[in-house]
Amino acid sequence: xxxxxxxxxxSLRPQATLNLRRLAHALSQATGETVEAASLLHSFKIPPExxxxxxAVTLGPLAERYAAQGVTELLILPFFxxxxxxxxxxxxERLAEVQASYPQLNVKVALPLVDSQATVDLRxxxxxxxxxxxxxxxxxHPKVVLVDHGSPIPEVTAVRNYLAGQLSVLLADEASxxxxxxxxxxxxxxxxxxxxxxxxxxxxxxxxxxxxxxxxLFLSPGRHAGEGGDIAEICEQAMSCSPDLSVTTTRLVGENxxxxxxxxxxxxQALAGEPxxxxxxxxGADIT
Numbered sequence: 001x002x003x004x005x006x007x008x009x010x011s012l013r014p015q016a017t018l019n020l021r022r023l024a025h026a027l028s029q030a031t032g033e034t035v036e037a038a039s040l041l042h043s044f045k046i047p048p049e050x051x052x053x054x055x056a057v058t059l060g061p062l063a064e065r066y067a068a069q070g071v072t073e074l075l076i077l078p079f080f081x082x083x084x085x086x087x088x089x090x091x092x093e094r095l096a097e098v099q100a101s102y103p104q105l106n107v108k109v110a111l112p113l114v115d116s117q118a119t120v121d122l123r124x125x126x127x128x129x130x131x132x133x134x135x136x137x138x139x140x141h142p143k144v145v146l147v148d149h150g151s152p153i154p155e156v157t158a159v160r161n162y163l164a165g166q167l168s169v170l171l172a173d174e175a176s177x178x179x180x181x182x183x184x185x186x187x188x189x190x191x192x193x194x195x196x197x198x199x200x201x202x203x204x205x206x207x208x209x210x211x212x213x214x215x216x217l218f219l220s221p222g223r224h225a226g227e228g229g230d231i232a233e234i235c236e237q238a239m240s241c242s243p244d245l246s247v248t249t250t251r252l253v254g255e256n257x258x259x260x261x262x263x264x265x266x267x268x269q270a271l272a273g274e275p276x277x278x279x280x281x282x283x284g285a286d287i288t
Contacts, residue, residue: 001071003036004267007059008079008219009086010039014050015221017043019254020079026260027077031267035077038062040086040094060094067102072282074105077267079219079254080112082159083277084151087112092278099283107280110270113262114159125166127258128215131250132171135213141176142248143210145201147231148217149224150182150194157182157193160217167215175213183230198231202238202245209244219254 006024008016017039024037043056057065063074074095078087087109095107113124128146136142146164151157160180168178181201185194198214201207214235218225225231235247253259270276 001069002073002075003066003071004033004075004077005038005059005062006035006077006079006263007038007040007091009084010042010058011220011222012042012045013222013226014046015226017046017051017056019220023079023254023260023263026257027263027267030260030264033267033271035267040090059091060098063095063098063105063107064101067098067105072104072106074107075267075270076107076109077263077270078110078112078277079263081114081148081163081217081219081253082112082151082156083153084112084156085153087277092280095280099280103283106282107278108270108276109278110266111275111277113259113266114163116159116162121262122166122170123258123262124253125163125170127253127256128163128167128217128250129170130258131253131256132167132213132215133174135248135250136174139211139213141174142213143207144171144175144178144213144215145198145207146178146180146215146217147183147198148180150185150197152186152191154193163217183224183234199234199238202235202247203241207245208242210246212245212247214247214249216250216252218252220252221255225252 006027008020020037024035027035038059040059044058046056048055080087099105132144146167148160164178164180171178181196181198182194183198185191216225223229239245239247
């Protein structure tokens with residue numbers, strides 16, 4: 001018996017869980033497969049009354065429950081842009097704990113949303129471009145900044161820069177420039193690959209007197225990209241220091257229904273046995 005889960009990192013904001021559930025339902029409708037939503041962390045702390053009465057369950061306990069019910073294959077569809085440490089470290093470690101009690105459980109983790117090693121796929125960049133166009137009405141050749149959270153591993157930042165290159169091509173006739181920035185970074189020279197920081201870029205002479213559209217490389221509303229979150233505070237501070245600066249943010253990637261098409265592809269690839277991000281094979285008969 002197989003279960004399919006659409007999995008994000010998790011947030012304490014109910015909007016993130018509700019959006020993940022919405023997309024899992026849309027994916028189910030698009031593929032005919034039953035897809036459920038789960039988070040790696042955090043969401044179980046959200047009061048059920050803020051989630052339409054349905055408490056969120058994180059991946060570890062959910063996998064244990066399914067395995068106890070006889071599930072033998074868990075197919076995980078990552079709602080992540082790239083191979084973050086949450087996927088490559090935390091997830092396999094947590095599910096290995098489940099397999100220690102339920103060795104009949106086979107775990108497959110599909111590729112994240114962006115696979116820069118495969119044939120060029122412009123769908124996510126096109127989604128980002130469409131989000132920018134929604135905010136560019138009345139603006140003549142605005143400057144576009146693709147902003148993400150910032151990552152401690154260069155492979156994830158490379159995904160953002162890869163998308164910025166695609167976005168630059170797609171908006172070549174509509175934007176005066178397309179660049180990228182991180183919301184934050186860890187201290188130390190080892191993490192300089194996250195530069196530039198958004199607050200520094202907005203304060204630079206290049207942007208300080210411009211119409212800027214922030215292309216939001218975030219999946220769901222949360223404390224960073226949600227209403228009144230960190231990105232909003234950075235933009236408000238920048239505009240208060242530079243009165244000629246105007247910053248407009250796009251909607252988030254996961255709020256655009258075009259993301260479902262990419263998720264459908266990732267699910268179909270995994271079901272067909274195409275390259276996976278991770279596979280944790282079953283180790284033997286159930287010993288519980």
